[in-house]
Amino acid sequence: MAKREIRYINRFLYFVLKTREKGEIIYCSGVNVIPFLPITRGRHKAMNNPVIRGLQIVNLDIRDRALKRGARPITIQGDECSGLSPTTDVWYKEQILIKDAPEGFSEEILEYAVVNLLKKMDKAIMLNAQMPDRLLPAEELEAFLERLCLQYGGSSR
Numbered sequence: 812m813a814k815r816e817i818r819y820i821n822r823f824l825y826f827v828l829k830t831r832e833k834g835e836i837i838y839c840s841g842v843n844v845i846p847f848l849p850i851t852r853g854r855h856k857a858m859n860n861p862v863i864r865g866l867q868i869v870n871l872d873i874r875d876r877a878l879k880r881g882a883r884p885i886t887i888q889g890d891e892c893s894g895l896s897p898t899t900d901v902w903y904k905e906q907i908l909i910k911d912a913p914e915g916f917s918e919e920i921l922e923y924a925v926v927n928l929l930k931k932m933d934k935a936i937m938l939n940a941q942m943p944d945r946l947l948p949a950e951e952l953e954a955f956l957e958r959l960c961l962q963y964g965g966s967s968r
Contacts, residue, residue, distance in 0.1 A: 814829075814831055814832065815829075815830045816828065816829045816830070817830075817918070817921055819925060819946075820895065820897055821949045821950065821956075822846055822898055822953055823842070823843055823846050823847065823953060823956050824840075824841065824842045824843065824866075824925070825839070825840065825895050825896065826839070826921055826924050826925060827839040827892065827895055828920070829891070830912075830917055834882075834910065834912045834913070835908065835909065835912065836908070836909040836912045836917055837887075837891045837892065837907075837908055838870075838873065838907040838908075838909055838920065839891065839895055839904070839905075840866055840869075840870060840905050841866075841892075841895065841896055841902045841903065841904040841905070842862045842863060842902065842903050842928070843896070843898060843900045843901070843902050844860060844862060844863065844902070845898075845900040845901055846900070846956070846960065847862045847956075847960075848964075849961075849963065849964030850938065850959060850960055850963045851936055861931075861932045861935035861936050862903075862928075862932050863903045864931075864935065865928050865929075865931035865935065866903060866905065866928055867905070868931055869923075869924050869928045869931060870905050870907065870924075872923070872927065873920050873923070873924060874907065876919075876920060877909050877912065877920075880912075880916065881911060882909050882910060882913065882916065883909070883910040884907050884908070884909050885907065885908045885909075886906075886907060886908075887906055887907065887908045889906075891906055891908075892904065892906045921946065922946040925946055925947075925952070926942075926943060926944060926945065926946060929942040929943065930942050938959075938963055940959055940963070943955065
């Protein structure tokens with residue numbers, strides 16, 4: 812497996828997968844709490860932000876998928892994923908080292924992570940909005956989320 816990096820970054824979220832030698836993937840994920848506020852504010856309990864919780868659940872699902880495919884997910888600390896946040900807002904971030912990842916796993920989990928984060932957030936805040944069921948380009952998803960914020964709660968800026 813050759814070294815490469817897949818980046819999916821916009822002002823709302825990021826997922827970056829850094830493939831290393833020997834089937835290792837550094838999976839970096841983050842959500843920007845601030846631009847989601849128009850659609851999350853007042854729709855959840857204190858200390859239970861649906862975007863943060865959604866990312867946590869998606870990342871547990873990613874771990875489960877890795878295990879089912881014979882890979883070994885490991886929580887890592889450090890700066891493997893530093894500098895990925897495109898703004899200086901409030902970001903919740905996680906990183907996972909996935910050892911023995913099968914070929915094509917990065918692409919598989921990228922699509923899963925983005926699509927399911929949105930679905931989990933929508934379910935938690937009960938917007939019943941029509942979320943994308945496929946991976947949109949990062950800029951398109953940003954525009955989609957901007958429209959969602961305007962429709963359900965005002966501007967995201």
